[in-house]
Amino acid sequence: MEPPSPHPDAPAPGQPLDAHYSHCFGCGDEVESGLRIRSTVGEHHVVVSTFTVTKDHQGAPGLAHGGLLTCAFDEALGTAAGNLLRVPVVTAKLETDFRRPVPVGSTLYITTKLCGRAGRKVYTSAEGRLDAADGPLAVEARALFVTVGVEHFLEHGDPEQLKELGERHSDWDVNP
Numbered sequence: 001m002e003p004p005s006p007h008p009d010a011p012a013p014g015q016p017l018d019a020h021y022s023h024c025f026g027c028g029d030e031v032e033s034g035l036r037i038r039s040t041v042g043e044h045h046v047v048v049s050t051f052t053v054t055k056d057h058q059g060a061p062g063l064a065h066g067g068l069l070t071c072a073f074d075e076a077l078g079t080a081a082g083n084l085l086r087v088p089v090v091t092a093k094l095e096t097d098f099r100r101p102v103p104v105g106s107t108l109y110i111t112t113k114l115c116g117r118a119g120r121k122v123y124t125s126a127e128g129r130l131d132a133a134d135g136p137l138a139v140e141a142r143a144l145f146v147t148v149g150v151e152h153f154l155e156h157g158d159p160e161q162l163k164e165l166g167e168r169h170s171d172w173d174v175n176p
């Protein structure tokens with residue numbers, strides 16, 4: 001496994017990251033009950049993402065649904081891998097440890113780091129802490145992402161939406 005060096009043009013520490021797609025359930029603004037995760041590059045090649053739990057995200061009364069928390073980590077981990085390496089990635093495997101309940105109204109601070117890279121495989125891990133980047137540990141996750149080319153989305157997704165996305169992110173090499 002190679003060390004996970006960020007791309008030379010990776011966004012600098014302090015830089016907020018745009019939603020990668022406005023209809024994304026994880027980060028898009030156009031999904032009413034979406035997770036609306038916001039991410040910023042941190043020091044030492046990490047990405048810090050925040051997810052505020054609302055009543056639309058419940059499993060038990062007053063508590064976040066575990067599957068939605070896993071979704072939040074999918075978004076946070078994928079955003080970190082995609083932006084730090086500047087390459088499109090998709091999730092191949094995702095594992096979550098739930099350490100502590102996450103109440104409605106709390107904000108989860110998810111800090112993601114890249115753990116290693118082997119060919120197209122990118123290994124990542126993250127910790128989610130309650131209400132502050134150094135708050136109580138609530139959720140941990142690890143994921144394997146696989147880098148893909150634009151043909152992945154052309155073949156399996158919606159080419160028209162992809163074209164629009166490419167026009168909005170002219171710095172991304174995703175134009176068909």
Ligand SMILES: CCCCCCCC/C=C\CCCCCCCC(=O)SCCNC(=O)CCNC(=O)[C@H](O)C(C)(C)COP(=O)(O)OP(=O)(O)OC[C@H]1O[C@@H](n2cnc3c(N)ncnc32)[C@H](O)[C@@H]1OP(=O)(O)O
Pocket residue numbers: 020026074075076078079080082083086087088089090091092093119120121144146148171172173174
């Ligand atoms: C200049 C450009 C700048 C761009 C900047 C971009 C910024 C972007 C910002 C943000 C990013 C996005 C954030 C999104 C967050 C949410 C992500 C999601 O929810 S993604 C949707 C859910 N995931 C899927 O739908 C995948 C479905 N699966 C597949 O399509 C395939 O299985 C795929 C692509 C994962 C692999 O298929 P194959 O045919 O291409 O390749 P094979 O050879 O099978 O796998 C490659 C390697 O990975 C291993 N692998 C694959 N799956 C594995 C698994 N489940 N477990 C372990 N290893 C696995 C294989 O063993 C192989 O390893 P070996 O190279 O032989 O060592």
